[in-house]
Amino acid sequence: MNLTNYLVLATILFTIGALTVLVRRNAIVVFMGVELMLNAANLAFVTFARMHGDLTGQVVAFFVMVVAAAEVVVGLAIIVAIYRTRRSASVDDVNLLKS
């Protein structure tokens, strides 16, 4: 199987994730978009590692997973906190700092 296909898939997944972030209002869904982008990046890392016969890309993929896990914890906590105070999970409503 041609390895390039994996890269194409990673690009498609990344684009879907980015569009989700840009288009959707619900913070949870936006979050899912971010996760999709991260995993697309992971897929690209692993593919390149395979292409070059070098394990560094696979190691980085593991780092990304760890960081993503931590980011999800913090991000979901923020979303819950915002939902409690503003009764909304829409990212467009979070504009208190705007004068």
Next chain:
Amino acid sequence: MTTALGGLPAVLTAAGPASAVAPADGALGLAWLLVALPLAGAAVLLLTGRRADRWGHLLGTATPVAALVVAVAMWVALLGSSDRVRELELGTWLPGGAFSVDLGMRVDPLSMTFVLLVTFVGSLIHVYSIAYMAHDPHRRRFFAYLNLFVAAMLLLVLADSYVLLFVGWEGVGLASYLLIGFWDHERPNAVAAKKAFVVNRVGDIGLIVAIMAMVAVAGSTDVGVVHEAVGAAGEGWATLIGLMLLLAACGKSAQFPLQSWLGDAMAGPTPVSALIHAATMVTAGVYLVVRSGPVYEAAPTALLVVAVVGAITLLFGAVVGCAKDDIKKVLAASTMSQIGYMMLAAGLGPIGYAFAIFHLLTHGFFKAGLFLGAGSVMHGMGDEVDMRRFGALARYMRVTWVTMALGWLAIIGVPPFSGFWSKDRIVESAFAVAGTWEPWVFGTVALVGVGITAFYMSRLFFMTFHGTRRWDDGTGVVPGGEPTGRVDHPHESPALMTWPMIVLAVGSAALGGALAIRGAFTTWLEPVTGHVEHHEPVLPVVAIMVTTFLLIAVGVVLAWRQYAAAPVAVVPPRGSVLTRAARRDLYQDAVAEAVLMRPGQYLTRSLVFADRQVVDGAVSGVARGTAGAGELLRRLQTGFVRSYALQMVVGIVALVVVVLAVRI
């Protein structure tokens, strides 16, 4: 050696840089008392306040008298010693590593002469003031200021470094300011005081610059050290220091072009005019020039400028004196003119130094006497100063008349009165100075000055004491003019006022002759001024003398015909162009206003404008630009998270495109 010094803490007998000069021991070690006594008097009078009102004038008079006693003791001690230049070290004043200023006093014939003049005339004027200021509610304050003046003046003449001299210099300026504006509830007096202060500041800049130059050249401000170093430093430095010292002298001594304040300074009480603006303070400039003789010796150009300034002021003051009707302003103009004589003499170099100081001494007596006489006339005439409102007062004020007559004869130079001995020597020296055109120009100016002096002083004397009565004696008839509505009862002043006048009149009559015997005074000053061989004048001495007498006679006769034999108008006639110019002090104020004040105001106004527009404009422009840029950038911050995300994506895509485009 220092037994008489009592509690004085640090008398260093032979230490410091001035160790070449013999220390002041015995009675001479009391020099510090001269300054301390009047200073303590001023402090007590000012600090105790109204509680001292009853006895303040007595304490105020006692301190200069005590200083006079000390001065006489010192004088006797100095006369009995062969080494007549002494230094009293009182310790270090400003310790500053390589550069330090010692607190010391220089006792030599020059400073001793001044000390005696200041304490003697000062004491007499204090006594006079007791009666003159008797009805003034602020008499205690007046005596405090007078004491302050005496202390500062003595510090000025005794200082052994230019920095200490500067302290005294400013002290007399302050006292002068306070006393000119003593009756400052009237606006013109306060304005006159301010004018004197400001004009003096201009001169003080000269002294400050001179001191800076001395530090640069000699690394010291000690009089002796500076004088040695300046000779070695070259003519450029000496000329700079000399001209700057002259500027200072011009400010203090009311010499051209800084003469404008003296006439207005007559706003002060008359004893102040007598002591400060005639006898002592205004002669400090002459003292400074003579004291700095070695500097001028190394700078012939500066010396010539001194003589020129003296000659100009001599004629300036004399011309102004001819036109003024205010008796005190005539005397002020005359003071200016006589100090011009002293400056001229000092500017002649070593041959003139002794005569400058000699004239200063005799002038101190007769001019103080004349001022006290004027004060006595004012006292008897209800504070009137317009001579056109006097006339025929000789009958009513016998003592004032006689004492002023002696002062008048002394100042116009009639032998054998004091002024003759001193002024005649100056005229002679002016003709004897080295040079091609100098003896003729300076000699002629001095001679012409003698004639004009005789005219305006006779005018003052005749207008006041002779001629027709021009005041209302109660009959309501005033010959030659309208009555003022005020009836005058001219009367002689009390004994406390007449006695000082009598003493000064005796001095005016006899002092010059006594000191001129076998050149006693010149010999006495030799340790300071140096010995000078007699120079032959370009004209025979007899010719000069005869011309002098002729000019005096012409001046007196003219004044007699115009102001005693003929009736004097109460309303001043229009007069010639020169008279009108002289009445306005030869437009000195108008010139100063046009040349200095207006451009100065224009300069400050344009500086303010530049500050507002350029400096402030740049600063607030930057602030406004920053704020405007912030206002524009603010619009990008919408608060929508998704638009931020879009911006980031677009930015990253753009970056990637750029990076790839560069790669390919």
